[in-house]
Amino acid sequence: MTSHEDRSMIVITGATGNIGRSLVGRLLAEGAAVRALTRDPARAALPAGAETVGADLTGTDDLTPLLAGADALFLNLAAGGERAAAAVLDAAAGAGVRRVVLNSSMAVSDTPDDDAHFISRMHAGLERAVRASGLEWTCVRGGNYATNALAWAPSIRGTGVVREAHPGAQGAPVHEADLADVAAVALLDRSGAHLGKAYAVTGPEQMTLARQIAEIGWATGKDIRVEQISEDEAAEAMSGGFLTKEDALELVRMFGQTVDAPLFPVSDTVERLTGRPGRTFARWARDHAADFS
Template identity: 40%
Template structure:
């Protein structure tokens, strides 16, 4: 039995679907199971990773877990997993984690690194997935593309190698279902470095109309985003974008190595999600 946490999310939803399609025994965890539609083959349990000590029922009979990273949950999750006899954990971590840093740069890297640390010392077989920026982050542009052909945002020239959530999920499924991934850290990227402005132009091509990115001052964007994003996380995101201006984002071959096919491009992603824009 494989337990999928974050199963209503971008990545976990694909993990669940891929595991069901390949005939695995799957259970899903959600804080609000009644709020989502589930495949008939999936057993669904209510539970909160912020309180892993209460997850005994969710973990009973489970061999492997796809783990969503909830801040501060690492040690208690490890204890619950050890009690339940879990063998394997595949963590959706973050490309922000820096193995060389004594102190992680910002809260996003820090809380993922803490959970990694708890798993490293656990005796469980672990695999860490460290994705670059999700292509799905650009869903935040959908309101603007529905209203017009201009996306206004911060740092037009900030570069990343945006990764398709389905590729992260395919790697997760390989790590959950095949041997040989224990103790491995996979840095998952899309196939190319793209700036925000380049992503907007590609999105436009996928939608069949010209779309351009207009840069706003970071302070303006910060004020707008502060309605939805907690201050420390927002500062971290803006600092990451500022540092990414003028750089080429590194790409890796890990998606292809684990899935046997090249990472999907941002154009592929935009095509897959065109209806949202």
């Protein structure tokens, strides 16, 4: 537990997102002072111990005041996109923030392949900006987020059917609370052990999409059927918002490649950094059973 005199102010972007919400609670429990940035503080429903601040990171306002007095920053690309993340990073450097922990992706390989795919290209570009910022840094590269399964929730609630192009696609889904715990270790580190590190973070076991769906069925008591569809149909259903049909098709085909072998091995990062095993997908399904009911 951090002493009162020692309390660090940590700014969290994406504070009401899946990782951010878990991270706010974890940091408060460790005695840190937390400034949680969110578009709508009135609806944030964050713990009273956090300083919840309204912020539109995609706007034109000066972001420096949001970082004033902060020691560290958790930077999440999902909280506004690439331009917003770059603007927050610049503001952090200008405000005298000492450390940034970036929520990145295992798609980043630190090889020329990073320019070959839109996900790796996006995250690798931000990692390069973080390294060049002059701040202390740690990158938390998440793999297959367990929360991706929430995309099935409407169809599970509505019809009890999940439609996927590749039910046999394999991954090691990681619980958002484990990503938050790893980020917290890096944000609170006083030894310097985690500086300049890029940590690959997965769940504790490989499983197919079909197995994940079965775990949700067991957690909810629902009889869920899996229906296989074409790659084009899957891409059409996935596209929208920032994801074009072309990008969605690229993702679907990438998932198809994992039917024969997972893209990434299971990592031991969660256990190594936190001292306890990573949370299983079965645990995640129980934690989120209400989302599918």
